[in-house]
Amino acid sequence: MLYRLYTLLGIGCLPVVYLLAPWANLLGGRFFHRxxxxxxxxxxxINGPLDDTGKRIWLHAASVGEIQVAGxxxxxxERHGMSQFFLTVMTEQGRLVAEKKFAGRVTCLMAxxxxxxxxxxxxxxxxxxxxxxxxxxxxxALLDTVRLAGIGMALVNGRISNRSFCRYRRISxxxxxLLSGFQAVxxxxxxxxxxxxALGAPxxxxxxxxxxxxxxxxxxxxxxxxxxxxxxxxxSTDRIFISGSTRSCEEELLLPVYQRLRSESNTRLVWIVxxxxxxxxxxxxxxxxxxxxPTALFxxxxxxxxxxxxxxxxxxxxxxxxxxxxDFNFCGGSLVEKGGHNIMEIVHWGLPVYFGPFMQxxxxxxxxxxxxxxxxxxxxxxxxASILIKHLHNKNSYExxxxxxxxxxxxxxxxxxxxxEAVCRVLQKKG
Numbered sequence: 189m190l191y192r193l194y195t196l197l198g199i200g201c202l203p204v205v206y207l208l209a210p211w212a213n214l215l216g217g218r219f220f221h222r223x224x225x226x227x228x229x230x231x232x233x234i235n236g237p238l239d240d241t242g243k244r245i246w247l248h249a250a251s252v253g254e255i256q257v258a259g260x261x262x263x264x265x266e267r268h269g270m271s272q273f274f275l276t277v278m279t280e281q282g283r284l285v286a287e288k289k290f291a292g293r294v295t296c297l298m299a300x301x302x303x304x305x306x307x308x309x310x311x312x313x314x315x316x317x318x319x320x321x322x323x324x325x326x327x328x329a330l331l332d333t334v335r336l337a338g339i340g341m342a343l344v345n346g347r348i349s350n351r352s353f354c355r356y357r358r359i360s361x362x363x364x365x366l367l368s369g370f371q372a373v374x375x376x377x378x379x380x381x382x383x384x385x386a387l388g389a390p391x392x393x394x395x396x397x398x399x400x401x402x403x404x405x406x407x408x409x410x411x412x413x414x415x416x417x418x419x420x421x422x423x424s425t426d427r428i429f430i431s432g433s434t435r436s437c438e439e440e441l442l443l444p445v446y447q448r449l450r451s452e453s454n455t456r457l458v459w460i461v462x463x464x465x466x467x468x469x470x471x472x473x474x475x476x477x478x479x480x481x482p483t484a485l486f487x488x489x490x491x492x493x494x495x496x497x498x499x500x501x502x503x504x505x506x507x508x509x510x511x512x513x514x515d516f517n518f519c520g521g522s523l524v525e526k527g528g529h530n531i532m533e534i535v536h537w538g539l540p541v542y543f544g545p546f547m548q549x550x551x552x553x554x555x556x557x558x559x560x561x562x563x564x565x566x567x568x569x570x571x572x573a574s575i576l577i578k579h580l581h582n583k584n585s586y587e588x589x590x591x592x593x594x595x596x597x598x599x600x601x602x603x604x605x606x607x608x609e610a611v612c613r614v615l616q617k618k619g
Contacts, residue, residue, distance in 0.1 A: 400604040
């Protein structure tokens with residue numbers, strides 16, 4: 189009954205959305221971005237020739253974080269000879285990052301609104317052999333329509349927080365219906381498996397595999413590091429302090445960290461600040477100006493037009509690779525109460541990661557990196573500065589943390605292999 193009410197509400201709103209579609213570009217905003225695609229009116233053509241495997245893979249990822257997982261899955265499936273990939277995303281930012289990341293290898297589209305009629309239109313256009321749900325994007329009409337179409341379904345990198353689990357239990361009947369469509373569910377932690385099974389996923393289909401978002405690429409670090417250092421005209425002895433995904437007021441807390449670190453360094457120290465939201469750039473320029481600290485925009489630095497010891501990143505989708513160039517990488521949203529961000533984007537490069545006390549949204553990663561000697565959590569900016577200065581002066585301690593990061597990343601690579609094996613099994617069954 190709940191599902192019927194949900195779908196009837198969506199169908200009832202659809203005529204209004206159709207009326208708004210011609211003015212979507214004028215209205216702007218996140219809810220109107222590429223509205224025609226949300227209505228399953230995709231540009232032609234989206235159906236290219238099949239590869240030798242004859243398999244068409246549809247992956248669904250919400251936004252930037254899930255796109256990293258999807259990218260790892262796609263890269264591994266490409267090694268199995270597959271090349272027909274369709275990726276649907278939910279956000280404008282996710283679409284931009286996906287198009288840049290995959291550069292023609294993958295057809296990137298906005299996901300349809302969660303209405304059965306629109307999902308059926310997408311299925312008719314893509315004609316997928318398998319639908320891969322990345323993490324826990326459990327849209328009712330999407331999953332139920334794919335299930336009823338008889339398409340193979342797999343959920344990878346699944347996780348359910350305690351808060352979400354409590355909400356899902358209130359609609360346990362609907363959850364059981366949705367989860368029953370998955371032939372394979374690969375989750376991150378044992379507690380995730382318990383929650384999926386409690387919500388109705390068949391126990392024999394659920395496996396614990398770790399987090400494939402955290403796969404490592406230390407072998408690529410030297411190439412990526414050298415590329416950025418050359419682009420930004422850094423000297424061979426320059427030290428790089430990166431503060432990624434910072435939130436409002438966090439730079440004020442990090443400024444004394446930078447000043448202490450700079451005073452302790454016997455070489456040039458460059459501070460790269462990548463705010464989570466680019467609309468904060470003007471305020472950051474004003475803040476640093478008031479402190480008489482010159483800044484430069486990243487886009488101008490890579491073009492050789494400007495240089496400074498403080499660089500503000502003004503391009504989306506750059507940070508995850510930029511971390512490879514850093515010596516001391518701090519993950520923002522953690523010195524202020526924002527729940528943190530993905531610290532494993534840094535460990536990915538075989539580097540230690542530094543963060544503050546507020547990491548509620550990434551507690552699973554924190555539980556991995558601290559015992560492994562890879563992550564360093566500070567309760568204050570003063571404590572953060574002390575940790576960084578210790579690593580600045582103690583080369584052995586810093587390099588030991590780097591080696592531990594490489595080892596942890598190699599362990600997480602197994603998660604990716606398990607997820608890809610699950611996807612291949614579903615494809616074989618549907619063969």
